[in-house]
Each structure stands twice: as structure tokens, then as C-alpha cells.
Amino acid sequence: MTNVSVLGAGAFGTSLALYAHHLGHQTRVWAYDDGLPERVAAKGENTAYLPGFPTPEDLLFTNDMATALEGADLVLLVVPSSFMRSVATQAAPHLPPRALVTSTAKGIERESLALMSDVLADTIPKHAPSATYLSGPSFAKDIASRLPADVSLAAADIDTARGVQEVLHSPLLRVYASDDVVGVQLGGALKNVIAVACGAADGLGLGASTVASLMTRGLAELARLGVALGANPLTFLGLAGVGDLSLTCNGELSRNRQLGLQLASGKTAREIVSSQKAVAEGYRTSMAVHQLATREGVEMPISKAVYKVCH
Template identity: 45%
Template structure:
């Protein structure tokens, strides 16, 4: 793939840059703040997002996006979903005409209800074959520590997906390829919302039966929405569906689960944000756009609706649980 530019130095962008470097790919990172870029380049650590983890000396970092993009044949987009468009509008003129664009962002854009690959194509004018997405059970700190994990790289161009696969395959990170971009993106967006619901239940003191029930019914919501948009339901049974869902709903490393747990214990949105160290819990905004997308396509998503009501309409977590339990009983 040649040189890779990783645009975004949060926890996942940093971890993925490490994966690329460990796989032998030449990597330059862009960080919004100069002090983050300097720490990565000079001290080989990102103290702000992955403190305590040594990064390969081969990774270079800069706060100048033009420098990061200069000559890059692979552009990794590692910023939050709701800020992807505004960032891309700045970066697009500096992106090479034939560069592969790989999105790590998971969400549905507010307002437009576009998936992230659609946003990328809309802003850059890139063909469908140049845009890929990566999704799976990829908790950043575990991967940065070299713990075994797998992921899915989805692209309409099978050869390009294989090139990306080779660029990030290591002894601890195993990428699979897929052509179902829609399925991977819907799985990635919806799992954050369901993780909020799992966290809320945990905050209320509920146990594993409840957690398993939420995960399973959340998966049903993901499949319904994905199929309505043209996804292959088998994708939801794989790493980008069940795999990502289980990891995000179950791990204390998940920002969405942590955010939901603080709401469940009676905290408000401000204190829940503080509990995630100010980092973005994508599901908080995506629950509204996922809900709107479901309404547009006539898809029933009661868990997503309940999460939206808690996060944006002032409903209490106990009332949301009561609303779900009070729904009409029916065949599974």
C-alpha cells in the first residue's frame, strides 16, 4: 500500500497506527494538538489516550495534516463519526487522487443519516472502489498491548481489501476481508447504542441474564436495519456484528458501556462524559441518527428508541426499562 497517513490520534487511531507499523507499513500520524504529535514522535507514547504503552519508533507524527498526507497512498480516517465531514472538507484537497480511504469511524451522520463511507465519498468524490471500512471487536488498549484480536475490512473492490489486509496483518491482529460495506457499518454504528443500554442495565444492578438479553435483542435490531438497507444478514453473525457487539457491551474498556453505566447509577450526561475522560461515546449521538434511519425505513428498534429517550429526552433509566418490559409480548 505504500505509506499510510493515520488522521486522528485518539486511542483507536493510535492503536491502529501501531498495528500498521508492526506490520511493516510506513506510518505518519496526524494529531490535532502539537503536544500529542510531539509525544508520539519524540517519546514514542501517546500520554493523552494510550498512556503507558510504548509505540514503535518508526511511527512519525505531526500536527500538520498536509505533511501527514503528502505522498500517502493509504489514508486512515480515525476521527469521531460526527466530526468526520468537517475534517474531510479540510483534508480532501491534500488527499492523493488514487489514495485508498479507510474509515475507522463507527456511526451514522446526524442530519444526513449517511454511513461513514457515504460521507467519505460525498466529501471527496472518491469512487466506491477506493473507500473501505474496518470494524470488529477492536478495543484499542487491548490491541495496543498486543493481545490477539480479529477484524473485518470491507470494500467493494476485493483486490483493494486484500491490499489493506496485508498492510495491517500482524501476529496479534488478524484482518478478514468482506464485500458487505453496509453490514459492517450498520453493525459498527448500532453496537455502540446497544452498549449504552447494557451499561445502563449494569448501573441499575442488573446481571448477566439482562446483559445477554439486551445483546441478543440488540442484535435482532441490527439485523433488521441492516437487511432493510441491503446488508447481508450473515455479516451480523461475524466479527463486525456479534463480535463487536459482545466486546463493546461487555468490557469496562468500552466508553459507551461506561457512559451508560454512569447514567444507570443516577448520573447525568455531564458526569457520564467525565467518566469517559472526555472521550467520545459515539452511541450518544448515533442513537438519534440510527433511530431516525430506522424510522425512515420502517424498522422497529425499541432498544435504540429507549436509549435515545434517556440521552436526549430526559427519560430516566428505570422508566426506560419499564417501557421495554411493558411492550406487548409476541413470538421471538
């Protein structure tokens, strides 16, 4: 049994906590929202973010970071990229020295254009060298429903990735180890931008051929920027690239695709995002991707169009 701490009580954080508990790990969840732990305890589920999925009585939700991280062997950072720096900074003094940290955030820090690996290097420098990065096609409701899924898990040292793989891997969630930290992070972040474009194309009734073209040329954009930033181009042909891209561009549960659909109806990105409790990462990431592409001299016309529409 491993002590797993999940920082972030949104839909994906809650689903991973349920999954870790199902595997037999001692699991705790830190929640940002005041009062959410009490509501979960009273109602027996996280009605705010993942309704319909009962939470076991021994799955602890708490607003106290020290309590959530006490004795943790593996810490899953399951927060939006825009909150990664603040949450990691808050967690830093409470992280057990030997704890392994895994980020699931699929985004780029807008202000600094930093990947989450860079953010962790700044905020938890003692733990960042052994940090891992999880990405791939995995909707929260699918994980919570115990439906099969596959994900990539990257670390600078492949043996570190394999160590975390042993904790999380099962017939329900197959975890594939990688040493392409940049590629796995970029694939997870950039596909959200392309999904906004695909949702808009669907909403405008442009047809399946257009969506397929956007996905294919979008994948080329991912690879071009990834290679410019040091990623292995083959990573984008795997789970963290074409796998996650396919799900996010086509899945009805995709928040980024839904953002595109609503944009096609005439709403502005700002009013759509401000009305949602869950985060559509593609909205924020589109600005960071545009700035990165400009800085690196990489042509990304689809991503540029999404940026112009959203901002």
C-alpha cells in the same frame, strides 16, 4: 513496505499507528489537538489518549495534514463519525491520487443520517469508490499491547478489500475481507447503542440474564435495520455484528458500556459526555438510529429506550 498515514491521534488511531509501524510500514499520524505532536515527542508516548505505550522515534506525529499525507499509499481515517466530514474535507486536497482510504469510524452522521461511505462520497469523491471500512472487536489497548484480534474490512469491490487486507493482516490482527459495506458499517455503529443499554442494566444490578437478553434482542434490532438499508443479514452474525457487540457490551474498556453504567448512577448523558475526552459514539448514534428506524418503519425498542434516556 507501505506508506501508512493515520488521520486521528486518539487511542485507536495511535494503536493502529503503533501496529502499522510494528509491521514495518512507514507510518505518520495527523493529530487534531494542537501541541500533541510536541508532547508525544517530548514524552515518548501519547499520554493524552494512550498512556503507557511508547511511540518509536521514527513514528511521526504532526498537526500538518499535508505532511501527514505526503506519499501515502494507505490512509486510515480514525476519527469519530461526527468529525469525519470535516477531517475528510481537510484531507481531500492532500490525498495522493492512488492512495487507498480506510474508515474505522463506528457511527452515523447525526444531521444527515449518512453512513461514513456516504460522507466520503461527498467529501473525497475520487477516492470513495475504492474506500474500505474496518470494524470488529478491537479495543485500542489490546491492539497496542499486541494481543490477538480479528476484524472485518469491507469494500464495494472485494478485491479492493483484499488489497488492504494484505497491508494490515498479520497473526496479531487477522483481517477478513467483505463486500458488505453497509452491513459492516451498521454493525459497528449500532452495537454502541446496545452497549449503553447493557451498561445501564449492569449498573442497575439487573443481572447477567438481562444483559444477555439485551444483547440478543439488540442483535435482532441491528439485523432488522440493516436489512432495511440493504445489508446482508449474515454480516451481523460475524465480527462486525455479534463479535463487536459482545466486546462492547461486556468489555470493561468499552466507553459505551461505561456510559450506561454512569447513567444508571443517576448522572445525565450530557454531563457524562461533556466530562469525557474520548467519545462514546453510542450517545450521538442513538439519535441517528432512532431517526433511521422511524424513517424506515423498523421496530427497535431497545435503541429507542437508549435514545429517550440520552436525549
